[in-house]
């Protein structure tokens with residue numbers, strides 16, 4: 001970030017590919033030297049390669065998914081039979097809170113960011129994200145947030161006020177101790193990380209696309225991530241406000257009264273702030289997933305997508321409308337009735353752009369020759385399950401129905417249908433699809449089908465009965481129920497479904513473990529797909545593309561002729577230089593040198609994480625932390641600690657040819 005040498009474009013040219021073919025290996029060697037990943041443990045901490053950071057996000061998020069899944073399993077064991085005492089009420093409160101918080105803040109959002117940080121730069125044809133050091137900082141901020149949540153949980157001071165921590169329940173009067181403080185600080189850390197990822201995605205897409213990739217040619221997955229990133233920028237500050245103000249109300253020596261009506265505060269203010277984030281959050285998870293779907297369906301239908309423009313417009317429309325629905329989470333509060341009906345209208349309206357997307361996907365499949373490989377099967381599972389979640393969503397948008405089933409298992413069923421159906425199914429499709437790019441090997445198709453079948457059956461067994469239980473009045477967040485209610489059978493069914501899902505996940509782990517080493521090898525473009533990430537070897541080298549190219553269509557690897565596609569020549573092979581292009585038409589604009597790998601992002605995240613944790617115990621941690629952070633910033637931006645390029649080994653011209 002600190003080297004902003006913007007060079008003029010005098011020596012940048014677009015040349016015909018034939019002139020360059022024989023220079024490939026020499027070029028590869030030079031680029032490998034400049035972009036190579038640093039070695040050792042310290043090197044690991046300093047590595048700013050977007051692919052490594054992306055993979056770290058994905059792997060870390062899956063570790064959290066596993067932990068939250070174990071908590072869910074324990075809750076299902078507790079609820080399997082009436083009057084059970086396996087988890088007492090206090091444990092159960094911590095379990096559902098940590099489960100929900102993990103799934104939303106440490107799994108669903110970061111896993112989508114990680115996928116994007118890996119694939120967006122490849123798909124727009126550049127070498128790294130716009131601000132590589134900040135990107136690394138974002139990962140460590142996320143990790144720090146996760147450690148806060150699980151550190152406190154391990155010490156039996158885990159968060160226990162639900163994933164949205166409403167005051168007054170979460171306030172100083174009703175939640176003494178440090179539990180909610182850890183929750184609110186971890187929210188801030190993970191949202192810092194989400195904001196970092198959003199800025200990376202927007203800047204990389206808007207300024208680093210290859211020449212010719214005008215805005216109406218960028219892949220639909222990239223569009224989805226741009227819309228998501230803008231939503232993050234508007235939504236995350238709201239929840240940081242909510243959790244920050246809550247922390248200030250709670251902390252000894254601070255004790256503000258933002259949410260304390262006795263002192264002029266307002267508890268509903270918290271709910272507004274939280275859900276102004278919370279509803280868009282659902283779309284921050286779902287829109288990346290629709291991006292996977294829009295990208296996968298054309299590949300497996302063997303034709304360009306039907307309705308590119310309506311698909312993009314409905315993504316943007318969803319992004320806007322999603323900010324006008326938040327009050328549907330507050331239908332049980334005294335918001336004026338007329339106001340509520342406005343939010344009912346908006347909630348039903350959002351089905352329109354979602355419907356447009358569904359029709360475009362179906363039309364693409366209809367007009368193509370679908371190949372039912374594992375990735376497509378997951379996508380079809382998504383369409384089925386998300387449809388059910390969408391329908392119960394329309395039901396809940398009606399105020400009288402919502403009043404009846406508010407805080408029951410009907411709601412738990414609904415949001416697992418949309419979150420697991422809308423995000424986890426497409427995510428698995430995307431993992432089966434891109435695994436060959438990550439590793440150079442396919443995941444096993446037959447294990448993949450078993451994984452799908454068991455997960456699909458287990459999912460419906462677990463969550464479908466919850467609709468019925470909710471209608472019968474079983475409330476969420478209550479650790480047990482008595483035998484007279486007659487809810488035992490359906491609960492046992494739901495819990496046995498969780499066992500089936502667990503087995504499916506073990507199969508998936510086995511598949512990843514086995515296929516990494518022994519899976520069928522895949523070439524650079526094994527699915528014969530059309531987007532630029534498939535123009536690199538599998539796995540891609542540290543610099544992504546030996547030669548940046550230009551594009552002349554939306555599906556460059558299908559439509560552009562390799563003989564006539566111009567390549568970009570003139571980017572430095574001595575320093576980490578990328579090409580920036582204009583916002584709308586992606587004309588070459590200038591060359592831009594990216595920052596080197598560095599330890600300061602790690603140290604900054606350490607200082608910020610410690611300062612936020614310390615603040616839970618004493619306010620002095622804040623000025624101390626900011627002081628140290630200031631120091632780290634000075635060092636971060638110090639030119640002197642840039643490695644000297646001249647001292648690197650130099651390959652003389654022509655050495656390799």
Ligand code: HEM
Nearest residue numbers: 072075096097100103104108162163164419476477478498
């Ligand atoms: C994989 C299988 C899963 C199972 C078996 C499961 C099960 C459960 C159970 C039993 C509850 C608590 C119900 C209650 O007493 O209120 C719950 C709550 C919740 N789950 Fe899941 N879940 C799963 C996956 C997920 C995923 C993937 C997400 C999000 C992406 C998620 C998000 C949530 C949220 C936000 C809550 C609400 C927590 C709260 O009430 O504060 N769950 N889940």
Ligand SMILES: [Cu+2]
Nearest residue numbers: 279325328329
């Ligand atoms: Cu909502």
